[in-house]
Amino acid sequence: MTRVSLESTVAAVRPADQPAMAAARELQARLTKPAGSLGALEELSVRLAGLAGACPPPLPTPAAVAVFAGDHGVHAQAVSGWPQEVTGQMVANFLAGGAVVNAFARQAGASVTVVDVGVATPLPAALRTEAAHPDAGVPDGGVPDAGEPGAGVPGSGAPALVEANVRRGTRDMTVEPALTRDEARAAVETGIQVAERLLDAGAKVLLTGDMGIANTTPAATLIAAFTGCTAEQATGRGTGIDDAMHAHKIAVVRAALDRHAPDPADPLGVLAAVGGLEHAAIAGFILAAAAHRVPVIVDGVIAASGAVAAAAFAPDAVAAMVAGHLSAEPGAAVALTHLGLEPLLDLGMRLGEGSGAVLALPVVAAAVRVLHEVATFDSAGVSEK
Numbered sequence: 001m002t003r004v005s006l007e008s009t010v011a012a013v014r015p016a017d018q019p020a021m022a023a024a025r026e027l028q029a030r031l032t033k034p035a036g037s038l039g040a041l042e043e044l045s046v047r048l049a050g051l052a053g054a055c056p057p058p059l060p061t062p063a064a065v066a067v068f069a070g071d072h073g074v075h076a077q078a079v080s081g082w083p084q085e086v087t088g089q090m091v092a093n094f095l096a097g098g099a100v101v102n103a104f105a106r107q108a109g110a111s112v113t114v115v116d117v118g119v120a121t122p123l124p125a126a127l128r129t130e131a132a133h134p135d136a137g138v139p140d141g142g143v144p145d146a147g148e149p150g151a152g153v154p155g156s157g158a159p160a161l162v163e164a165n166v167r168r169g170t171r172d173m174t175v176e177p178a179l180t181r182d183e184a185r186a187a188v189e190t191g192i193q194v195a196e197r198l199l200d201a202g203a204k205v206l207l208t209g210d211m212g213i214a215n216t217t218p219a220a221t222l223i224a225a226f227t228g229c230t231a232e233q234a235t236g237r238g239t240g241i242d243d244a245m246h247a248h249k250i251a252v253v254r255a256a257l258d259r260h261a262p263d264p265a266d267p268l269g270v271l272a273a274v275g276g277l278e279h280a281a282i283a284g285f286i287l288a289a290a291a292h293r294v295p296v297i298v299d300g301v302i303a304a305s306g307a308v309a310a311a312a313f314a315p316d317a318v319a320a321m322v323a324g325h326l327s328a329e330p331g332a333a334v335a336l337t338h339l340g341l342e343p344l345l346d347l348g349m350r351l352g353e354g355s356g357a358v359l360a361l362p363v364v365a366a367a368v369r370v371l372h373e374v375a376t377f378d379s380a381g382v383s384e385k
């Protein structure tokens with residue numbers, strides 16, 4: 001596949017199509033239901049019509065989640081309670097189909113692609129030969145749609161591995177920039193290539209996922225850098241830390257912001273100074289979805305930090321973003337408010353992996369299906385108010 005650059009992807013992002021949005025609003029008003037009765041699903045259907053430039057927009061199936069995995073030099077600052085090797089171990093778990101995101105993806109009928117964009121430890125050779133082949137993990141019909149025979153069957157549509165390791169973990173951002181600009185660009189462009197490959201294979205919706213012990217720290221730092229909020233407002237407890245460790249984590253985020261003074265007008269510079277490889281890849285993945293006018297369901301706080309970076313590169317990319325859920329991590333709400341997005345679900349979840357995005361997939365599909373299938377007052381002979 002030809003490599004698609006960050007610049008050409010950003011240049012291809014266009015605003016939402018206003019006539020298609022007007023058509024969707026007008027159609028919603030004629031469907032056999034009280035006006036406004038589908039709440040947030042109505043505006044979502046209008047946004048997706050605007051993204052596709054068509055009313056109704058295409059049904060978002062097949063669906064593909066990409067789980068971008070990376071490690072973090074800032075782990076050395078004791079910001080997570082978990083050892084770094086869990087990142088690589090979870091990559092093996094994703095490939096074996098045993099993580100939460102795998103269970104949710106089987107439930108929702110989405111393929112899972114795991115991308116090593118920056119894991120510190122080399123993956124075991126057995127994993128690499130079993131999982132990595134050129135067409136693995138692409139939604140080629142191997143994954144049944146929800147509701148079809150075979151949907152939700154454990155083991156159907158085996159997860160795929162993409163090996164695209166840019167660097168075996170970032171540098172410690174409290175000491176030096178986490179990445180060089182070239183490394184940050186390579187990670188963003190990895191996200192773009194993964195999206196291109198999934199879309200070429202037929203995906204009609206992309207979902208973001210992440211894995212990386214300590215990655216809520218760069219996520220919080222990115223969100224503060226791009227939105228201008230404080231370290232306190234962006235920084236949460238991640239996988240679960242006590243009050244003392246949380247106060248320390250806030251100080252680490254503040255120290256990184258003070259050291260680098262990241263400039264939100266230079267998104268690649270921000271990603272290099274205080275980002276993570278998976279955060280940067282997610283930004284590219286979102287930009288590519290926007291460039292192709294395909295919706296991308298954004299997961300939790302790591303995804304949201306990638307989303308604010310994507311919007312800094314191309315403000316119109318927000319038109320492609322659907323906020324799957326509201327992570328309990330506080331930076332997620334700050335980022336979604338900055339983007340003007342309302343999360344679809346609020347279940348108190350704080351996992352990552354793409355879990356909240358995958359749970360929102362049936363909601364997104366239902367919102368679109370309404371425009372395809374619900375009768376109008378005229379066609380069904382139902383009296384209007």
Ligand SMILES: Cc1cc2ncn([C@H]3O[C@H](COP(=O)(O)O)[C@@H](O)[C@H]3O)c2cc1C
Nearest residue numbers: 080210211212213214215216238239351352
């Ligand atoms: C077993 C396990 C599975 C996970 N799946 C996602 N995460 C999530 O937790 C990590 C971020 O939290 P923090 O910044 O506090 O380290 C990321 O790997 C994220 O994807 C997990 C974490 C663990 C431990």
Ligand SMILES: O=C(O)c1cccnc1
Nearest residue numbers: 238300301327350351352
């Ligand atoms: O919102 C997330 O993505 C998240 C929250 C806590 C830990 N890991 C991920």
